[in-house]
Amino acid sequence: MADRSFLDWPFLEPRHKALADEVEAWAQTALPGLDHANTDAACHRLVADLGAAGLLRHTASEDGTPLDLRALCLIRETLARHDGLADFAFAMQGLGTGALSLFGTPAQKAEWLPRTRAGQAISAFALTEPASGSDVANSTMTARRDGDDYILNGEKTWISNGGIADLYTLFARTGEAPGAKGLSSFVVPAGLPGFEIAERLNTIAPHPLATLRFTDCRIPADALIGEPGAGFRIAMTVLDQFRATVAAAALGFARRALDEALARVTTRHVQGAPLADLQMVQGHIADMALDVDAAALLVYRAAWTRDTGAPRVTREAAMAKLFATEQAQKVIDRAVQLHGGDGVRSGETVERLYREIRALRIYEGASDVQRVVIARQTLTAFQGG
Known part of the structure; x- marks a missing residue:
C-alpha cells in the first residue's frame, strides 16, 4: 500500500484528501484489466471513463475559475501509480485545453470545454516541430492571414494524442515580430482539408504520438486563441x-x-x-x-x-x-x-x-x-x- 501520510501535509486541504480517496477508488475499480494492446482504443476508453467519473472536470475551467493545481497533481500521481496510460489520458485533456481554459474566447470555451471535460472529445497540444523542440521561439510553421481565414503550412511532431485527438491547440508563426513575439495560438479541429497525420510514432512505452502535416490548411480567423503574436x-x-x-x-x-x-x-x-x-x-x-x-x-x-x-x-x-x-x-x-x-x-x-x-x-x-x-x-x- 502506497504511503498516504503526505495527504496530511499543510500544503493540502481536507478536500484534496477526499479527492485522493475518490481517485484511488476509481483506479482500483476501473484500471485492472485495461487492455494496452491497442493504445488508441485504450485512450478512447480511458478518456470516456474519466469523463463519466467526473475526474476530467479538474482539467479545464469554463468560467475562468483558476485550476486547482494541487488537485491536478494528486490525480496524476495517483493515476501514474496505477497505470501510466491512464495518467497520460488524463494529463493530455488538461494540457491540450490549457490555452483555451486560460485564454480562450467564451465561444471557444463553450464549443470545446464541456466536451473535453465530459470525456466526449480528446485534446492535444501541438507545439514541437522537427527542428525546434526546446527552442520554441524558432518555430517555423506558418499561419498566414488571408481575409477572414488563416492558412496553415508546416509540420508538428511528437504530438501526444496525435491521430486520435478531436482538437489540437496549435502554435504557428504569424510574423508580428521576429522570434518568440511572432507566434500565435489556434484551436484546430481534426479532419480539416490540408491537415494530415504524416506518421504515427512508436516509443518504448506505447502512447498515441504522431507527426502532423499542414498543407494550405484553411482555418477561420476566430480560431485564434488570445491576441496575434501572443502564442509564445x-x-x-x-x-x-x-x-x-x-x-x-x-x-x-x-x-x-x-x-x-x-x-x-x-x-x-x-x-x-x-x-x-x-x-x-x-x-x-x-x-x-x-x-x-x-x-x-x-x-x-x-x-x-x-x-x-x-x-x-x-x-x-x-x-x-x-x-x-x-x-x-x-x-x-x-x-x-x-x-x-x-x-x-x-x-x-x-x-x-x-x-x-x-x-x-x-x-x-x-x-x-x-x-x-x-x-x-x-x-x-x-x-x-
Missing part, C-alpha cells in the same frame, strides 16, 4: 502551470516502484533470510524513500504556491520537474536491481515503470532545459530583477 507567452504560461503535474506523475511512478521493491525484499529470501535484512538492501530502500519524499515536497510546494496566488511558479515548477523525474528514474532503477532477473522480464511492473519514466525527463522541458530555467531564475532573483 500562451505556450509558456500553459507549460508553467502543467509542468508541476509532470513531476507528480513521476512521483506516482516512483511510489509504485518503492512499493514493488518493498514487497520484493520482504518476501524474497537469500540464504535463509529476507533480502530486507541485508544492510546494502536497506541502504537502497532508504535512498528510495528519501527521494520519494523530497520529490513530493517539491511537487506540492510548487502546486501550493500557484494555488495560493503566485502569478508564476516558473522556478518552483522547474525544480519539481527536474528533481522528481530524475530521482524517479533512480528509484525505479533500484527497484529493477532489487528484483534481479525478474526486473527485466517483459510484463513485470518494474520493467514497465522503467520504460514509462524515461520520457518524462524529456517532454514539457527536458532536464537540462529545467537547469537553465532554474539558474536564470536564481540569478535574476540574486541580482534584484
Whole structure:
C-alpha cells in the first residue's frame, strides 16, 4: 500500500484528501484489466471513463475559475501509480485545453470545454516541430492571414494524442515580430482539408504520438486563441502551470516502484533470510524513500504556491520537474536491481515503470532545459530583477 501520510501535509486541504480517496477508488475499480494492446482504443476508453467519473472536470475551467493545481497533481500521481496510460489520458485533456481554459474566447470555451471535460472529445497540444523542440521561439510553421481565414503550412511532431485527438491547440508563426513575439495560438479541429497525420510514432512505452502535416490548411480567423503574436507567452504560461503535474506523475511512478521493491525484499529470501535484512538492501530502500519524499515536497510546494496566488511558479515548477523525474528514474532503477532477473522480464511492473519514466525527463522541458530555467531564475532573483 502506497504511503498516504503526505495527504496530511499543510500544503493540502481536507478536500484534496477526499479527492485522493475518490481517485484511488476509481483506479482500483476501473484500471485492472485495461487492455494496452491497442493504445488508441485504450485512450478512447480511458478518456470516456474519466469523463463519466467526473475526474476530467479538474482539467479545464469554463468560467475562468483558476485550476486547482494541487488537485491536478494528486490525480496524476495517483493515476501514474496505477497505470501510466491512464495518467497520460488524463494529463493530455488538461494540457491540450490549457490555452483555451486560460485564454480562450467564451465561444471557444463553450464549443470545446464541456466536451473535453465530459470525456466526449480528446485534446492535444501541438507545439514541437522537427527542428525546434526546446527552442520554441524558432518555430517555423506558418499561419498566414488571408481575409477572414488563416492558412496553415508546416509540420508538428511528437504530438501526444496525435491521430486520435478531436482538437489540437496549435502554435504557428504569424510574423508580428521576429522570434518568440511572432507566434500565435489556434484551436484546430481534426479532419480539416490540408491537415494530415504524416506518421504515427512508436516509443518504448506505447502512447498515441504522431507527426502532423499542414498543407494550405484553411482555418477561420476566430480560431485564434488570445491576441496575434501572443502564442509564445500562451505556450509558456500553459507549460508553467502543467509542468508541476509532470513531476507528480513521476512521483506516482516512483511510489509504485518503492512499493514493488518493498514487497520484493520482504518476501524474497537469500540464504535463509529476507533480502530486507541485508544492510546494502536497506541502504537502497532508504535512498528510495528519501527521494520519494523530497520529490513530493517539491511537487506540492510548487502546486501550493500557484494555488495560493503566485502569478508564476516558473522556478518552483522547474525544480519539481527536474528533481522528481530524475530521482524517479533512480528509484525505479533500484527497484529493477532489487528484483534481479525478474526486473527485466517483459510484463513485470518494474520493467514497465522503467520504460514509462524515461520520457518524462524529456517532454514539457527536458532536464537540462529545467537547469537553465532554474539558474536564470536564481540569478535574476540574486541580482534584484
